[in-house]
Amino acid sequence: MLTLSLDRISGSGFQSKKEYHFGRIDMQLKLVPGNSAGTVTAYYLRGMNGDEIDFEFLGNLSGEPYTLHTNVYTQGKGDREQQFRMWFDPTSTFHTYSIVWTPQTIVFLADGTPIREFKNREAIGVPFPKQQPMRLYSSLWNADEWATRGGLVKTDWTHAPFTASYRNFNVKAGVLSHSKLTHKQKLRWVRTHHMIYNYCTDAKRFTRGLPRECVVEAHD
Numbered sequence: 001m002l003t004l005s006l007d008r009i010s011g012s013g014f015q016s017k018k019e020y021h022f023g024r025i026d027m028q029l030k031l032v033p034g035n036s037a038g039t040v041t042a043y044y045l046r047g048m049n050g051d052e053i054d055f056e057f058l059g060n061l062s063g064e065p066y067t068l069h070t071n072v073y074t075q076g077k078g079d080r081e082q083q084f085r086m087w088f089d090p091t092s093t094f095h096t097y098s099i100v101w102t103p104q105t106i107v108f109l110a111d112g113t114p115i116r117e118f119k120n121r122e123a124i125g126v127p128f129p130k131q132q133p134m135r136l137y138s139s140l141w142n143a144d145e146w147a148t149r150g151g152l153v154k155t156d157w158t159h160a161p162f163t164a165s166y167r168n169f170n171v172k173a174g175v176l177s178h179s180k181l182t183h184k185q186k187l188r189w190v191r192t193h194h195m196i197y198n199y200c201t202d203a204k205r206f207t208r209g210l211p212r213e214c215v216v217e218a219h220d
Helices: 180-193 212-217
Strands: 002-006 012-020 023-030 039-046 052-058 067-073 082-084 095-101 105-110 113-119 134-142 162-172 195-198
Touching: 002 012, 002 134, 012 162, 023 039, 023 134, 039 095, 052 095, 052 105, 067 105, 067 113, 082 113, 113 180, 113 212, 134 162, 180 195
Parallel strands: none
Antiparallel strands: 002 162, 012 134, 023 095, 023 162, 039 052, 039 134, 052 067, 067 082, 082 195, 095 105, 105 113
8 A cells, every 4th residue: 555645845646667558547545534625636647748637636624525626638738627526435445546548538437437438539620648658647735726615725734744545556458348338327327416517518618619529529
């Protein structure tokens, strides 16, 4: 087991020794318990060219739920955020968070349940991260200018050090292990009951029109 720690002076992080070009990444995490407001536990793949596939866990006041923030970057451009509230307490025990990355799709999973899919839409001019391998990174850091309620709730350093724990890192090549029908049903369930923000429905943010992939996915 590996533990990351954050105090007022410094945060911490790690990276994988190897780079990976497609496959499935699994990691079990137990997030910062109690008052974790202002903290971010990040777990992501990053390439040298600015490609990223991101899980970020945004802390909150004691007793309030974590926000699971996801994003996909291609050559340094992101703006593809989706956020969720989980159906379990991510601080009480370990839960498995997975990234399945293929040339056709990226799927984010929590305990084997798909919560988000980002499909390759290069055919309609949407960039997709597939050209270069990526390395796994994780970090625990202070982001109280934006992490909790948009920065309204700051980090309470009397609770430091904050700690997050990791175990059972696993990498393997492969594809989704469940049928496409089940996959779609589970995604729909998560979107209906646990999604709290979707960039594809944020017309106020994209005043010149929603991104191309959003228009296509609305008709899938």
